[in-house]
Amino acid sequence: MSKKYFGTDGIRGLVGQSPITPEFALKLGWAAGKVFASNGNKKVLIGKDTRISGYMLETALESGLIAAGVDVGLLGPMPTPAISYLTQTFRADAGIVISASHNPYYDNGIKFFSAEGTKLPDELEHEIEAMLDQEMVCVESEKLGKAFRINDAAGRYIEFCKSRFMQDSLKGMKIVVDSANGATYHIAPNVLRELGADVISIFAEPNGLNINDHCGATHTDALRKAVIQHDADVGVALDGDGDRLIMVDEKGMEVDGDELVFIIARHALKKGELKGGVVGTLMSNLGLEIALKNLSIPFKRAKVGDRYVMQLLKENNWSIGGESSGHVINLDHIPTGDGIVSAVQVLAAIVDTGMSLSELKSGMQKLPQELINVRVPKHKFPLEVDEVKLAIQAGEVELGDEGRVLIRKSGTEPLIRVMTEGKDAKLIKQVAQKIAEKVKAYAE
Structure with missing residues (x-):
């Protein structure tokens, strides 16, 4: 039903x-x-x-x-x-x-x-x-x-987040926190301060209208600049409700959900705490799958959406999973995605290893992706057309074992999303354009 x-x-x-x-x-x-x-x-x-x-x-x-x-x-x-x-x-x-x-x-x-x-x-x-x-x-x-x-709800949650940090302290670390003028504005900066970090807080003055407004996990330009300006060790960007995390390394480069999942999973493996494998989604970068394979960590893909990542984790009795967008889940800590807790886990890896965030993420090399959105009228079904199916198959053959093709309908818009991924940026762009043109031809 x-x-x-x-x-x-x-x-x-x-x-x-x-x-x-x-x-x-x-x-x-x-x-x-x-x-x-x-x-x-x-x-x-x-x-x-x-x-x-x-x-x-x-x-x-x-x-x-x-x-x-x-x-x-x-x-x-x-x-x-x-x-x-x-x-x-x-x-x-x-x-x-x-x-x-x-x-x-x-x-x-x-x-x-x-x-x-x-x-x-x-x-x-x-x-x-x-x-x-x-x-x-x-x-x-x-x-x-x-x-x-x-x-005392805020205080209780702050103490919980602090308890997920399994090192002594963050003393000596400078962190810029972007709270997206959202629900973490009075939580995230205090968690990191109380763990000993020197915190520069930005976008933590909500007025009811400025939530996610060119800030937070979906707009990291200001955070990247602030990290460089303040010579910070790391930047933390959360979204309006705090379940999504994107980080910025000491060089001002963005670290997305795939890279964060890799860092957390590898650290858990080194500590002997990793349960089974890792769950990503159909949109997770192929570089994540390759990096985990090199560590002999099993990897499975769920449909896009944290609900589906969670389902696959539970089916396999695994703990760690996430999405490129920054939804990171670790069921060993909390039964849902949590941006602050995920940030604390990454910071624990930095303290434990003595490595910078840029060094930690270097163990995974992201592969180029090409994404083309094709608008499709509701009464058209181009993915069921034989010529389109043949174009997709031809693209898969062309990329071979060094790439992949993903075609899916948007869940929120009348779009067909054509994504290709592989080691050759020029080739994946050509393949994506060929498939998109064929989809468009039968969508008109």
Whole structure:
């Protein structure tokens, strides 16, 4: 059964339009509350990022949950992974995050966590969607839920993040932290300061409208300049809700999710702590696969999306995985992707080995990639055309064992993404153009 509202990463949308309206949030809170209460669960935590719409949606969700007879703990602005951790810490029955991650301020979203700090199972999401079709009826007055504010949430999460650093301290290290004017603005700089680092904090003054605005993990130009300007050892860039991490080395060069996964996995291997192999996605650079193979570390690819990386990790009983975009997962530390915890693990590798970040990432050589997006009308299906299939096959033969071809539909836009990858930059560009032209010809 398909879901009407829930996507692979909760519910997303433009604020004020379906489904992210105050009316919908009220009904969603009630529907979720009814489902949780029917299973004997009566305590839910709510956190949010720094978008201007967060307070409005928080109040609506809170009212709906209370109307269903569920108690609500309000955490205030907190990173998404913090909600996962705090839901377990406070033994709540579920956690809710109001955030649209790396998107602009005018978007928002709603994501649920289970009592174990993981994403809700599909069955519960189906139950909530079914309840959304029912008429909203408030419980009797004596059965209404209660709201309470958790004032020490930030401090608890800071201590948790610090506990993931398995070295003595970061004393003597200078770090620039870009919090994207988002949910980590009062968390990430303090974690690293309390571990002993000299921290220069940028983009840590949220005003409700500047979240992810030319800053953070999706826009690292300012961080790269700041690292050079301050002669820093490393730069840390998080996105608006703190589950995505991109770093910058001492030379001002970006270190992406594939390279971070490699550094963390290799360090775990050297310490004898690596469980099995590593999970990437279809978009992970071939250089990651090759570098891990050279270390005899198994590697598997999941569909794009941290939900699918998580599924494959659990199926194989592995711990480490991630995406090029900076979603890095280590289930030995927390049951979801966590940008701050991932940064702490990389910093631990720097301290433990005495190597710089540029030296650590040099063990993996990224291969050139070419990506072409072809716009396709909804009623056209060019990937099913024989001529297109033959063009893809010809490209795969042309690249041989030194490259790969990946063709996929976008999950959010009417696009076919044509990606080629290999050692020869000129060749992969030619192959991508040939396939894209054929896709375009049958999409018109």
